[in-house]
Amino acid sequence: MDAAAICSIYTAERDLASPDEKVRKNALTYIKSVVKMANELGAEVIIVAPSAVMKTETTVPRKQELEWVVPAMQEAADFAKDMNVKLAIEPWNRYETYFLNRAEQALELCDMVDRPNVGLWLDTFHMNLEEQSIPDAIRLAGKNLFHLHMADSNRAAPGRGHIDFPPILQAVKDIGYSGYLSMEILPAAADPFGVLKRGGGKEFYDQYTQESIEFLKSLLQGKGGRVWKSSTVS
Numbered sequence: 001m002d003a004a005a006i007c008s009i010y011t012a013e014r015d016l017a018s019p020d021e022k023v024r025k026n027a028l029t030y031i032k033s034v035v036k037m038a039n040e041l042g043a044e045v046i047i048v049a050p051s052a053v054m055k056t057e058t059t060v061p062r063k064q065e066l067e068w069v070v071p072a073m074q075e076a077a078d079f080a081k082d083m084n085v086k087l088a089i090e091p092w093n094r095y096e097t098y099f100l101n102r103a104e105q106a107l108e109l110c111d112m113v114d115r116p117n118v119g120l121w122l123d124t125f126h127m128n129l130e131e132q133s134i135p136d137a138i139r140l141a142g143k144n145l146f147h148l149h150m151a152d153s154n155r156a157a158p159g160r161g162h163i164d165f166p167p168i169l170q171a172v173k174d175i176g177y178s179g180y181l182s183m184e185i186l187p188a189a190a191d192p193f194g195v196l197k198r199g200g201g202k203e204f205y206d207q208y209t210q211e212s213i214e215f216l217k218s219l220l221q222g223k224g225g226r227v228w229k230s231s232t233v234s
Contacts, residue, residue, distance in 0.1 A: 003043040004180040005147050008034045010049040016072050017051040017058070017065040017099060024068055031076045031087075039083040045146045047121050048073060048087040050109065051099040058098060065099075070112050077115035088121035088146040093129040101130045103137040110144060123149035123184060128163055135171035142175050149184040150216065155192075157185055157208035159215040169219055183212045
């Protein structure tokens, strides 16, 4: 099985926009370590986030943050280029970050970094909360889209919420995207990973994996898909 990509995690100790120089350096070191791992695994792309997840406000002027973030991302991109790894900026929803919430904002940062191996990583769950149109956001990303996370409006398997997936897949086709469609599906909880660690959310493993694949394949094959009703898959 190939490693499609690496969903690296950015915490308060790994924050490129932190006022603390030690934290910023730690974030850059972390990015380089994930790049090395991606190279060893044969993964083509990793997430790079300019700030920490769940950091929803800052007292530092935006201009100052960018003066920290952009050079660090350029250094990381140059390092990653030598290892044939791409860096993808993922905008998250407003409840998880203040820094980037929409594709257009991520593209602006991408332009500032100005490296060919830096692009975007989009997620339908976040886009459902922040974008006026998910298909338009995908078309805006265009050739800069390096990876796409699929999840429904409730972050469950595609087909279990209210996101309209056919226009999204059409946009993916329209831009000539040839990368992976991967699933990032999690329980609807303030601490989703805690739910999984405690043994809950068992449907998010084999059951939702199978559902996701079957649902998206049915749409790609022009069969219209289905909304899953039962709690098991036969």
